[in-house]
Amino acid sequence: MAKIAPILYGDRRVYTVSAFNRGVAGYLGKLPAVWVEGEVTELRRNEAWATVFLTLKDPATGACLKVTIARRTYDRLDLGLAEGETVHVAGRAELYELKGELGLRATTIERVGLGDHLLALERRKRALAAEGLFATERKRPLPRLPRAVGILTGADAAARGDLVATIGARFPLTKVVVCEARVQGKGAPEAIVSALRALARHPEVDVVVLARGGGSFEDLLPFSDESVVRAVAACPVPVVSAVGHEQDTPLCDLAADVRAATPTAAGTLVVPVLGELEAGLEASRRRLALAVRRLLDRDRVRLERLGERLRAAPRLLLERRRAALDRAAARLQALSPHATLERGYAIVRSGGEALRAAAAAAPGDALEIELAAGSLGATVDEVRP
Amino acid sequence: MTEERSFEELQAELEQIVTRLERGDVPVDEAIGLFRRGEELYRACAERLEAAELRVEELTSRDSD
Numbered sequence: 511m512a513k514i515a516p517i518l519y520g521d522r523r524v525y526t527v528s529a530f531n532r533g534v535a536g537y538l539g540k541l542p543a544v545w546v547e548g549e550v551t552e553l554r555r556n557e558a559w560a561t562v563f564l565t566l567k568d569p570a571t572g573a574c575l576k577v578t579i580a581r582r583t584y585d586r587l588d589l590g591l592a593e594g595e596t597v598h599v600a601g602r603a604e605l606y607e608l609k610g611e612l613g614l615r616a617t618t619i620e621r622v623g624l625g626d627h628l629l630a631l632e633r634r635k636r637a638l639a640a641e642g643l644f645a646t647e648r649k650r651p652l653p654r655l656p657r658a659v660g661i662l663t664g665a666d667a668a669a670r671g672d673l674v675a676t677i678g679a680r681f682p683l684t685k686v687v688v689c690e691a692r693v694q695g696k697g698a699p700e701a702i703v704s705a706l707r708a709l710a711r712h713p714e715v716d717v718v719v720l721a722r723g724g725g726s727f728e729d730l731l732p733f734s735d736e737s738v739v740r741a742v743a744a745c746p747v748p749v750v751s752a753v754g755h756e757q758d759t760p761l762c763d764l765a766a767d768v769r770a771a772t773p774t775a776a777g778t779l780v781v782p783v784l785g786e787l788e789a790g791l792e793a794s795r796r797r798l799a800l801a802v803r804r805l806l807d808r809d810r811v812r813l814e815r816l817g818e819r820l821r822a823a824p825r826l827l828l829e830r831r832r833a834a835l836d837r838a839a840a841r842l843q844a845l846s847p848h849a850t851l852e853r854g855y856a857i858v859r860s861g862g863e864a865l866r867a868a869a870a871a872a873p874g875d876a877l878e879i880e881l882a883a884g885s886l887g888a889t890v891d892e893v894r895p
Numbered sequence: 896m897t898e899e900r901s902f903e904e905l906q907a908e909l910e911q912i913v914t915r916l917e918r919g920d921v922p923v924d925e926a927i928g929l930f931r932r933g934e935e936l937y938r939a940c941a942e943r944l945e946a947a948e949l950r951v952e953e954l955t956s957r958d959s960d
């Protein structure tokens with residue numbers, strides 16, 4: 511640091527204002543970093559400025575301290591500070607040399623009293639969970655193809671834009687019903703509840719998406735409000751919650767049927783990809799045609815086989831009958847007496863009766879002897895019984 | 896009588912007739928009657944099958960855009 515040199519008027523050392531301020535600034539810069547508590551007033555943030563300005567006020571005495579913080583640092587904290595809030599600011603004393611104003615160059619800001627909020631939230635979460643509002647059994651599946659998607663959003667162009675764009679890209683025919691509501695600050699819970707009811711009443715809305723981009727803990731508090739959580743749980747159509755960032759878990763996330771990390775993720779959850787659906791449908795149709803053809807082919811083969819068997823059956827049956835008949839004829843033939851006569855036997859009749867015993871005839875009886883060819887007339891000479 | 900019955904019923908009857916004829920314990924006079932009935936059933940089944948095949952062709956070729 512350049513030495514701050516006085517101007518000498520005789521033996522009087524005189525400093526210019528700039529030199530004085532620079533000198534004091536140098537001393538202040540050696541002070542340690544500290545935490546300062548106060549109420550936020552005169553908060554000024556402008557996109558065009560690299561620095562965010564605010565004034566910390568001591569509520570007890572009205573003492574004020576100007577605070578500056580780099581806009582990038584401030585934005586990254588994502589506090590959504592409002593005037594009148596109590597904060598802790600970490601930083602070092604600094605002097606705005608041009609004005610000779612004392613200030614605090616902040617490195618970070620923390621909201622005071624967040625602990626109470628968190629505690630209340632945790633209590634509410636446990637109470638609602640005990641009631642079963644977050645139970646897995648309560649979760650409903652999302653409709654495969656909603657007629658219309660209801661979107662509940664704040665004046666949050668990005669979240670809404672992402673969601674609508676995703677839905678449009680996946681399933682262009684889906685109708686989107688947007689309901690804008692006040693989603694942060696005073697009256698937000700009531701606004702969210704009534705918007706949710708309005709969307710659910712819409713005759714075509716089959717699923718509702720709560721789309722809210724990231725925000726500070728406080729900004730997201732309405733989505734943990736008991737009335738909102740209950741309204742989400744009681745919503746007649748399934749609800750997808752896309753509120754805040756991944757690390758935030760507002761209670762409505764737990765009550766919703768499905769939680770989405772981002773509005774884009776919510777979009778992919780609520781509608782299928784039209785092309786995939788069409789391809790699936792086309793594949794089903796091909797399989798359907800193939801299946802019915804296979805069925806008919808099977809029937810055709812069976813029928814043809816039956817037809818062949820039918821046509822073959824009568825001939826087989828008749829052949830078998832013919833064979834049986836021939837066998838019967840042969841047996842008949844075998845039993846005929848004529849065949850016996852052929853072998854040299856004769857039939858001897860007396861008075862027309864075939865003789866079976868010698869005793870049945872007496873000497874002198876006339877006999878008729880039948881041979882295979884012709885017959886003989888004879889007389890009994892002697893009986894030898 | 897063949898009309899109001901299903902294809903499966905007709906085919907089942909045909910199957911029965913063929914089995915009986917093949918078993919061969921049918922009186923000859925009855926066998927002729929059975930064979931005639933079998934032919935009738937076969938034709939009825941074949942017609943139904945053809946009609947079904949035609950209808951499937953029609954349906955699958957329609958608006959296959």
